[in-house]
Amino acid sequence: HEATSLVAALRAPSPTCSFEFFPPKDDEGEAVLWQTIADLEPLQPTFVSVTYGAGGTSQERTVRITGRIAGQTSMRPVGHLTLVGQTRGEIETVLKQYAAAGVDNVLALRGDPKGGPRAPWEPHPDGMTYAIDLVELAADLGGFEIGVAAFPEGHPDAESIEHDAEILVAKANAGAQYAITQLFFRAEDYFGLVERVRARGCDIPIVPGIMPILNFAQVARMAELSGAEMPREVLEQIEPIQEDKAAVRAKGIELATQLCRDLLAGGAPGLHFITLNRSKATREIFEALRADGLV
Numbered sequence: 001h002e003a004t005s006l007v008a009a010l011r012a013p014s015p016t017c018s019f020e021f022f023p024p025k026d027d028e029g030e031a032v033l034w035q036t037i038a039d040l041e042p043l044q045p046t047f048v049s050v051t052y053g054a055g056g057t058s059q060e061r062t063v064r065i066t067g068r069i070a071g072q073t074s075m076r077p078v079g080h081l082t083l084v085g086q087t088r089g090e091i092e093t094v095l096k097q098y099a100a101a102g103v104d105n106v107l108a109l110r111g112d113p114k115g116g117p118r119a120p121w122e123p124h125p126d127g128m129t130y131a132i133d134l135v136e137l138a139a140d141l142g143g144f145e146i147g148v149a150a151f152p153e154g155h156p157d158a159e160s161i162e163h164d165a166e167i168l169v170a171k172a173n174a175g176a177q178y179a180i181t182q183l184f185f186r187a188e189d190y191f192g193l194v195e196r197v198r199a200r201g202c203d204i205p206i207v208p209g210i211m212p213i214l215n216f217a218q219v220a221r222m223a224e225l226s227g228a229e230m231p232r233e234v235l236e237q238i239e240p241i242q243e244d245k246a247a248v249r250a251k252g253i254e255l256a257t258q259l260c261r262d263l264l265a266g267g268a269p270g271l272h273f274i275t276l277n278r279s280k281a282t283r284e285i286f287e288a289l290r291a292d293g294l295v
């Protein structure tokens with residue numbers, strides 16, 4: 001991958017493009033993922049990220065897959081890392097495994113409780129409490145570019161969206177160099193977050209996370225779990241056609257493409273696509289944006 005750092009790319013004038021994958025459960029899923037990665041590589045993403053299994057599971061897969069992306073593709077991998085169910089020492093070991101595998105970009109996250117995103121958070125007794133603790137650890141170890149999560153509609157447990165913006169600023173002050181957002185559906189929610197953070201004197205690049213609605217039930221569930229609201233204007237367009245899978249998919253792509261246009265027009269530094277390990281929808285959106293001369 002290119003010599004420029006991820007952060008330099010995010011701060012450059014032309015928008016970045018990046019893709020998020022999850023670690024597959026079995027060999028069949030992994031074959032699908034490698035095909036998807038091969039299909040998306042020609043789009044020359046600025047980076048690709050691989051999530052860390054919910055509850056801290058499947059970390060070996062995340063480290064192995066990101067390491068292979070670093071070693072065998074032209075793309076820059078970002079490894080996600082959470083605190084769930086791990087001691088401080090274990091978390092430090094994973095950071096060292098990333099470094100040894102050639103993965104020098106990490107997304108430092110708290111993770112959700114084992115009982116799911118809505119269960120109360122309980123840190124591991126010998127672990128860490130907040131994502132900021134992991135930012136500090138990775139910064140102390142050195143050699144990493146560090147990203148964090150951000151929430152356009154506020155994190156579900158946040159006292160207020162104002163306090164949530166303060167948390168992001170604190171993470172930036174602790175060493176986080178960029179943020180990627182939770183999925184959302186309204187450009188104004190993203191711009192509201194950017195404004196709250198800028199108002200606090202912080203210029204951290206905030207990359208919007210994009211997830212097109214391809215399957216209504218699946219996105220509605222993910223949105224509910226993550227605390228993102230499915231807005232009325234979206235529901236009104238999808239609900240009447242929800243029995244017609246092809247129509248939902250086409251409308252979902254159209255809505256996501258328009259959201260991307262609005263985000264780039266308003267100055268978003270790039271677009272981060274949550275692919276669910278498939279390439280087709282992302283390529284369609286990308287082609288539409290390219291035809292507009294936006295990417």
Ligand code: FAD
Pocket residue numbers: 050051052053054055056080081082107108109110111112117129130131132148149150155156157158159163164167180181182183209
């Ligand atoms: P934190 O920054 O620790 O915040 C968690 C809560 O604590 C917030 O309500 C915050 O306001 C509050 N808080 C934080 N610091 C303080 C403080 N000092 N004092 C008081 N309150 C505080 N989950 C996975 O399991 N694996 C993944 O790979 C993964 N990838 C993700 C990628 C992105 C882009 C995003 C947006 C989320 C991802 N998640 C992932 C989900 C994420 O782990 C959850 O949303 C989690 O609940 C919050 O993580 P965080 O890093 O924002 O936590």
